[in-house]
Amino acid sequence: ARGVRQVVVVGAGLAGLGAVQRLRGTDSGSVRLLEAASHPGGRVRTRPFGLAEMGAHWIHGPSPGNPVFCLATRYGLLGPEAAREENQRAEAGGHPSLPSITYGSSGRALSPQAVREAHDLFDTLLASARDFRGAEKPPAPSVGQYVRTEITRRVPLAILATCLKLECCISGTHSMDLVALEPFGEYISLPGLDCTFPGGYSRLPERMLSTLPEGTVLLNKAVRTIQWQGSFREEGDNARDYPVRVECEDGDTFLADHVIVTVPLGFLKERHQDFFQPPLPERKAEAIRRLGFGTNNKIFLEFEQPFWEPQQQLIEVVWENESPLEKPSTDLKANWFKKLIGFVVLQPPEHGHVLCGFIAGKESEYMETLSDAEVLSTMTHVLQSAPTGNPLLPTPRSMLRSQWHSTPYTRGSYSYVAVGSSGDDIDILAQPLPEDPKDPRPLQLLFAGEATHRTFYSTTHGALLSGWREAERLNQLLEPSRGSEGQK
Ligand code: 6YU
Structure with a gap:
């Protein structure tokens, strides 16, 4: 037996929080969510200035097919207008x-x-x-x-x-x-008349965080490097080695079997060369360079x-x-x-x-x-x-x-498919590493975040779905027999 799998998730935006909520087959204490900022939510951020939404503003296409809409409804965060069925059926064409x-x-x-x-x-x-x-x-x-x-x-x-x-x-x-x-x-574009959160969009990540076991989320914990394809041991424990080592800016380290990386594409564009050791395969680095991330x-x-x-x-x-x-x-x-x-x-x-x-x-x-x-x-x-x-x-x-371009752990607002790139680049970005499916230590690095969703990129629901997708990928590895039953 290999012992309890250790999972680290980097980034407490909707992708990271969604991933942790969905992970199964891991014991309490075996999952850590590391967030550079002093608050959860990432590009979902409400400030008490007339409830100013610094990032995401609307639920685009609030209808039963939109997971952000469903989760926000379940948490009781939306107003009566959003609950009306006519609103959910209306085709607004994404604007x-x-x-x-x-x-x-x-x-x-x-x-x-x-x-x-x-x-x-x-x-x-x-x-x-x-x-x-x-x-x-x-x-x-x-x-x-x-x-x-x-x-x-x-x-x-x-x-x-x-x-x-x-x-x-x-x-x-x-x-x-x-x-x-x-x-x-x-x-x-999903159907539904775009709606806002009467109490602020941030209520959603805050509620998501409150459902997680205490100690899972570490704020003010910026990751400096992720070493993978390695063989790392905890001091005094020779029985177990881990392929991944996550080192934080404050010197703390976390050893892991699997790391779900949800950092924004803007951060990856700027830092991927020294953030991953060894560096990412050229195909993935190319996709990061080609895809667009503006302000x-x-x-x-x-x-x-x-x-x-x-x-x-x-x-x-x-x-x-x-x-x-x-x-x-x-x-x-x-x-x-x-x-x-x-x-x-x-x-x-x-x-x-x-x-x-x-x-x-x-x-x-x-x-x-x-x-x-x-x-x-x-x-x-x-x-x-x-x-x-x-x-x-x-x-x-x-x-x-807002100053999303100067925000060091974001470096822009959201992704788009730039001239010279294609939807295939989004899929390449989303592919886990190592690439070889027969690798004895599979799924060392998994990638989530809005920029990894081929049809819903640039949205909160794309981010949430990408986190669920990667959690499910790990669930299949850790507990293949359970399939996808028992999901919330
Ligand atoms: C939506 C909307 N919306 C306006 C503006 C912005 C965005 N979006 P996160 O960044 O949230 O999380 C990553 C975390 O990782 C973060 O907390 C970091 O601090 C952390 N991190 C990074 N590096 C780290 C490290 N080294 N160590 C530790 N932690 C680290 N979406 O649905 N409705 O109205 C808007 C808007 C100004 C900036 C938006 C909107 C986008 C969403 O906010 C965004 O996708 C998700 O929140 C991202 O979540 P995440 O978890 O992936 O990353 C045809 C065609 C058209 C294409 N576009 C059409 C759609 C239009 C999109 N519209 C946007 C409009 C507005 C106004």
């Missing part, structure tokens, strides 16, 4: 649709009809961009180039420029020219009083002189704020009058380098000119923003 108003950069409200027509055109183009799955010769390499060649001068180009920027936020990329066209249709940030502004109408939930901003057919400015210092697509009004107003701006790409990364005061003053200027045309608009009372 949260909110009652909106659109302002030009000169301060005038744009004609709702012109905005609707441009959005309809854009949505039609984007829907057709999903039809090239398997096409041997797609008409363009990227989603951005395809959309641009389909656009004619008949439509309000400036509005379409905003649509493309919004799409950059959704795909978490600098430009839709970086998003590959052929695999674009592989991402699956999408939020800027929250709190006001004494709302200047918007109560029914408005989205305030879109259009830079009137822009066109998606022209090269965007590379002068980040002068123009970074023009990448902002506008603001979502946070609900309910009882938590404060808070607007949440969305900004993606290099401009978003530049924003992270500015001081709070600089961001606040630029945002105030944008609001005074565009949505209100009122230079006397009171400045926001306070400001909070």
Whole structure:
């Protein structure tokens, strides 16, 4: 007998927490979840600033096929709207649709009809961009180039420029020219009208953590290296050796038979060469390099009083002189704020009058380098000119923003399938190591996290399902006879 298998899970986001909840056949004390941050949740993070969601905002497609929706419902974390069956059946095409108003950069409200027509055109183009799955010769390499060649001068180009920027936020990329066209249709949108967590998204990882035996999760425990294919022994115990040794930044070490790695793709891109010893096989390293991982940030502004109408939930901003057919400015210092697509009004107003701006790409990364005061003053200027045309608009009372690119254990927002990569790269990333299925010490390294889910990448449900998938892979090894019965 080899004794109790030791399992280490790295990262307490939804993938890591989900994996630990699903693991069977391990004794208490034989599973450790190591998290670099001082809190669980990873890219699910609510701050008490009008319940600001710094990361994930919505449950995309809240319906019975969505495991985040099911878990949140089981924990009683969702509001009555989300529970309605009509909401769960509604096909929203993957985009949260909110009652909106659109302002030009000169301060005038744009004609709702012109905005609707441009959005309809854009949505039609984007829907057709999903039809090239398997096409041997797609008409363009990227989603951005395809959309641009389909656009004619008949439509309000400036509005379409905003649509493309919004799409950059959704795909978490600098430009839709970086998003590959052929695999674009592989991402699956689940039915259901996107919903939020009335008490904050963080309630979900907090509840998940509370179900685990005490001592399983170690916070402030950043992993520095993972040595695998080795033969490691605990001091004073010669009877047992382990193939994997996990070393933390604080010098603590954990020996393991299996490690489930759920760190974000952004972290892997930056650190995989020295994080794994020996380094990952070239196929996996290539997949890490090829797949896309960009930045999408939020800027929250709190006001004494709302200047918007109560029914408005989205305030879109259009830079009137822009066109998606022209090269965007590379002068980040002068123009970074023009990448902002506008603001979502946070609900309910009882938590404060808070607007949440969305900004993606290099401009978003530049924003992270500015001081709070600089961001606040630029945002105030944008609001005074565009949505209100009122230079006397009171400045926001306070400001909070996410800085996902500078967050050392994340290094961006979420993954996308970049030009030059394909869904196969996602599967390669997800493959356990060692690669040889006959290796006497199988499943030393397993990989989970949103970037490892081929059809639900970039979402919380993709992350959760990936954690379950890897736990199940281990369950099959540790207790093959039990199959998948008894799952929660
Ligand atoms: C969703 C949404 N949403 C906005 C923004 C962001 C994201 N997402 P984690 O990072 O959570 O966990 C890993 C942990 O590992 C972490 O805690 C680290 O600290 C730790 N770690 C790292 N290194 C370590 C080390 N060395 N040692 C120890 N620990 C270490 N998803 O469903 N709805 O509204 C949004 C949004 C600004 C940043 C989102 C949304 C993405 C999710 O947040 C994300 O996927 C999961 O939380 C990741 O969980 P995880 O466990 O994998 O990693 C066609 C096509 C289109 C494609 N896209 C369409 C979908 C649109 C996605 N939309 C997003 C939009 C918003 C607003």
